[in-house]
Amino acid sequence: MKKNLVACAFVLFLSALVSFQVSAASTTRLGGQDRFDVAVNVSKNGWSSSTTVVLANWDAYGDTLAATPLAYKYNAPILLTKPASITPRTKEEIKRLRAKNVIIVGGPISVSENIVKELKNMGISVKRISGNSRMEVANNIAKAMGKKSKVVIADGFNFPDALSIAPYAARNGYPILLTNNKHLLENSTQSLINSWAISQTIISGGPLSVSNTVYKNVPNPRRFGGNSRYEVSANIAKAYYSSASTAFVTKGSIFADALTGTVLAAKKNAPMLLIEPNSLPASIKNTIINIGFDRFMILGGPISVTDSIKNKLDNEIVGATIMLDPGHGGTDPGASGNGLVEKEIVMDIAKRVNSKLNSSLAKVVMTRSTDKYISLDQRVKEAEKADADTFVSIHVNSFASSAANGTETWYSARYASSESKELAEEIQKELVKALGTNDRGVKEGGFYVIKNTTMPSVLVEIAFISNSSDASKLASNTYRQKTADAIYKGIMNFYN
Numbered sequence: 001m002k003k004n005l006v007a008c009a010f011v012l013f014l015s016a017l018v019s020f021q022v023s024a025a026s027t028t029r030l031g032g033q034d035r036f037d038v039a040v041n042v043s044k045n046g047w048s049s050s051t052t053v054v055l056a057n058w059d060a061y062g063d064t065l066a067a068t069p070l071a072y073k074y075n076a077p078i079l080l081t082k083p084a085s086i087t088p089r090t091k092e093e094i095k096r097l098r099a100k101n102v103i104i105v106g107g108p109i110s111v112s113e114n115i116v117k118e119l120k121n122m123g124i125s126v127k128r129i130s131g132n133s134r135m136e137v138a139n140n141i142a143k144a145m146g147k148k149s150k151v152v153i154a155d156g157f158n159f160p161d162a163l164s165i166a167p168y169a170a171r172n173g174y175p176i177l178l179t180n181n182k183h184l185l186e187n188s189t190q191s192l193i194n195s196w197a198i199s200q201t202i203i204s205g206g207p208l209s210v211s212n213t214v215y216k217n218v219p220n221p222r223r224f225g226g227n228s229r230y231e232v233s234a235n236i237a238k239a240y241y242s243s244a245s246t247a248f249v250t251k252g253s254i255f256a257d258a259l260t261g262t263v264l265a266a267k268k269n270a271p272m273l274l275i276e277p278n279s280l281p282a283s284i285k286n287t288i289i290n291i292g293f294d295r296f297m298i299l300g301g302p303i304s305v306t307d308s309i310k311n312k313l314d315n316e317i318v319g320a321t322i323m324l325d326p327g328h329g330g331t332d333p334g335a336s337g338n339g340l341v342e343k344e345i346v347m348d349i350a351k352r353v354n355s356k357l358n359s360s361l362a363k364v365v366m367t368r369s370t371d372k373y374i375s376l377d378q379r380v381k382e383a384e385k386a387d388a389d390t391f392v393s394i395h396v397n398s399f400a401s402s403a404a405n406g407t408e409t410w411y412s413a414r415y416a417s418s419e420s421k422e423l424a425e426e427i428q429k430e431l432v433k434a435l436g437t438n439d440r441g442v443k444e445g446g447f448y449v450i451k452n453t454t455m456p457s458v459l460v461e462i463a464f465i466s467n468s469s470d471a472s473k474l475a476s477n478t479y480r481q482k483t484a485d486a487i488y489k490g491i492m493n494f495y496n
């Protein structure tokens with residue numbers, strides 16, 4: 001959530017009223033029964049009309065891998081067809097767009113001459129870009145785009161790396177050239193590169209996709225590699241989209257949904273993140289968290305990208321930065337009693353909260369993750385520096401009388417008062433419910449870390465270390481996990 005809570009109380013007050021609606025994570029699925037529907041839905045989402053349409057075979061990705069920069073150049077959606085005649089839904093969409101030109105990518109076996117005739121009968125002028133191989137098709141697309149200072153090279157015989165780089169290549173007008181089935185450049189491709197004064201060659205994929213021989217023979221190469229298609233996609237996003245808020249998400253093992261979405265991604269200046277149908281690969285998950293994307297366009301129906309992934313991306317917590325502050329540390333042990341030390345308990349619980357938030361795609365920053373001393377002022381500064389959206393300080397309580405027991409959560413009325421109170425109430429409610437402790441309530445108070453942080457912030461006192469019953473609970477792993485789950489739930493409630 002790229003929400004800059006500025007340190008002006010009045011603006012804070014205003015943003016408190018609107019920010020949680022405005023910055024809400026949002027996820028749009030561009031799905032459909034099949035790839036034709038997905039292509040049409042992408043087109044409908046991105047274009048109310050379009051002079052030009054790029055038309056490609058529904059099944060022959062080789063010819064179309066290089067088509068995205070060309071389509072982007074003409075602000076044209078890519079639509080798909082079966083080879084013999086135009087697929088009816090695609091024909092309808094060409095009519096809706098009121099297209100005057102169609103660029104067919106691929107030879108007559110991919111998109112037949114009969115289709116050319118059909119289009120001409122619709123009053124549309126048709127241009128075909130083809131070649132004797134997919135590499136040549138790519139070269140011819142590049143030539144049609146005109147001389148460029150940079151080119152992109154990707155594997156011509158596997159699609160993921162080309163799809164991952166396509167939005168970036170398209171947005172910047174760089175053509176995509178393809179390697180042959182030996183992961184080398186054809187002579188015609190190499191001479192094309194040599195004849196242009198290329199200042200940089202961007203290679204999408206590791207040496208098994210685009211060989212090191214190619215790397216050595218092109219001007220000023222920059223390679224995006226990785227151990228998997230997911231890592232390549234994540235690395236491209238990290239390099240070129242670190243300030244973007246929207247990302248496209250699609251299944252990395254099929255090409256069709258992603259292909260038609262690449263032009264729309266280019267229009268929205270968003271990366272293409274490849275995922276597994278039912279899970280986010282670690283590299284993609286970390287990229288989402290670290291860049292802080294909070295708007296997602298899903299390409300493909302629930303079989304390609306499941307609803308459970310969609311719901312996860314849809315959660316308001318995605319894109320948020322949560323500062324967790326385990327109290328004390330190092331030379332400051334905090335309270336102790338009944339064989340327990342506060343700094344150790346709160347560290348353990350904070351780490352458990354961290355891992356829960358992380359799996360929900362929130363970015364977590366810890367004031368400390370080891371047993372070291374940090375001043376209260378440093379904690380506040382860290383939270384401001386991290387541009388945290390919420391701040392949660394975790395403590396355990398102690399009192400002279402061992403009879404005192406129970407749970408309380410504090411907020412300060414100084415900054416983001418109503419949001420802080422709401423966060424405190426959500427966490428307190430979940431803690432009491434999960435732990436069955438004495439509910440000491442939500443309290444307003446001036447603890448340094450919550451008084452001086454400008455974002456919604458709370459300080460949790462889980463239980464009393466000085467009370468033997470509370471302390472025996474604090475000693476238990478099960479109880480600590482329950483505590484972490486409850487703090488996590490309270491934070492999630494607050495965001496949702």
Ligand SMILES: [Zn+2]
Binds near residue numbers: 327328334335395396
């Ligand atoms: Zn404390």
